Amino acid sequence: MTKQPKSWVESMLVAYVDNQLEPAQMAAVEEIIRDDPEARTIVAVLRRSAAAVKTAFDQPLREAVPARLLATVGAGDGSTAVGGNVVSLVARKLRLGRPTITALAASLAALAIGFGAGHWQAAPGGGIRVAGGSDGAESGQYEAALYQALEDSNPGTQIAYVETAGGRHGAVTIVGPVAANVGGNCLEFLREWSDASNKVMSRGLACRSDTGEWSVLTMPPKPAS
Amino acid sequence: MTQELRAELVGLLPRLRRFAYGLTGSLDDGDDLVQGACERALRRLDQFQPGTRLDSWMYRIVQNLWIDQRRARQARPEAAVEPADLEALAVGDAERELDSRLALASVQRAVASLPEEQRAILLLVCVEGQSYKAAADVLEIPLGTVMSRLARARLAVGRALEPESIESPSQAKG
Secondary structure (H helix, E strand, O other): OOOOOOOOOHHHHHHHHOOOOOHHHHHHHHHHHHHOHHHHHHHHHHHHHHHHHHOOOOHHHHOOOOHHHHHHHHHOOHHHHOOOOOOEEEEEEEOOOOOOEEEEEEEEEOOOOOOOOOOOOOOOOOOOOOOOOOOOOOOHHHHHHHHHHHHHOOOOOEEEEEOOOOOOEEEEEEEEEOOHHHOOOEEEEEEEEEOOOOEEEEEEEEEEOOOOOEEEEEOOOEEOO | OHHHHHHHHHHHHHHHHHHHHHHHOOHHHHHHHHHHHHHHHHHOHHHOOOOOOHHHHHHHHHHHHHHHHHHHHOOOOOOOOOHHHHHOOOOOOHHHHHHHHHHHHHHHHHHHOOOHHHHHHHHHHHHOOOOHHHHHHHHOOOHHHHHHHHHHHHHHHHHHHOHHHOOOHHHHOO
16 A cells, blocks of 8 residues: 655644644644645644643642642751751641640751742741740640631631640631642641740641641741730 | 742642652652652752743653652553542533543553653643743753654554544554
């Protein structure tokens, strides 16, 4: 069986389908596919295969970004990635239905970012604080208030707490969801507490997993203004 | 600047997860790949050139890490569709639901069966919406190679999905 030599190559047709050719080239290909049934068939297949593939892997776009990836981007290797602008974090995990936070073994560094919203502030200095940090403020009362506030989730929700030990008064306030492109299950919150000599505030991010766990990243506290 | 880059990187995570899902054929493996790529990127943040595209840089890191892992493992990705994929489909009656699931599985199998270099091109252009030029930059190959690999990938997927509509490569060679 003999065939006429083709006046086209598949790569030219795919570029035509994807509108990646110059106008003169587009016109030339249009002429070819008008006259050549095989070229028309190829063009149709190239179009249909692109359409079929386009949304075949969209599942990650329909779900929240896993907390471990957010933590990775926030943590990374603080010593090399962010130079002197390291910000300490405390990673903690809340289990659904249990107003007690289980401290994660790891501490995270350098979430000195806006999470798409630009409202996180880098704290001066740096260093790493481990879970259950040195300020000793991770009390059960605070954890219960944080859990209650997160469960309510409405921006402006404020849950006050009083620590029986140490005499601290504090409150957790839900700021609101973070940028949508981070995932739909993350909330920013503000934590403030004071005692006789200090008034401190810190910001945090809590992301809820599909299994209902809250992963909480807390910025280091700093004096409240 | 570093803070801005990190914020931008967080915004890219959904797309990087989609790209990695397409490369690996598995959500979990894809997330592992993205996590490894982010760690690599953060270690090399000083190598990112301001004024260039962070998404291209990250796609390249994901792709290169995937190739490294593939060479280490010498294994092809699983072509099977994960149950989670199927649950996520918005469908109507049972018959349509089954059709949708089978169609999605067919497409994913077809993509998984492509050679690595064709799959990456196909995902970058047809899924991630990158221009030919951007895809060429990501993969560090000439524009003409992008076009020829993309055409081969699209025709292979087309043949897998509708074998009656197109000749096989040996028949079509002319």
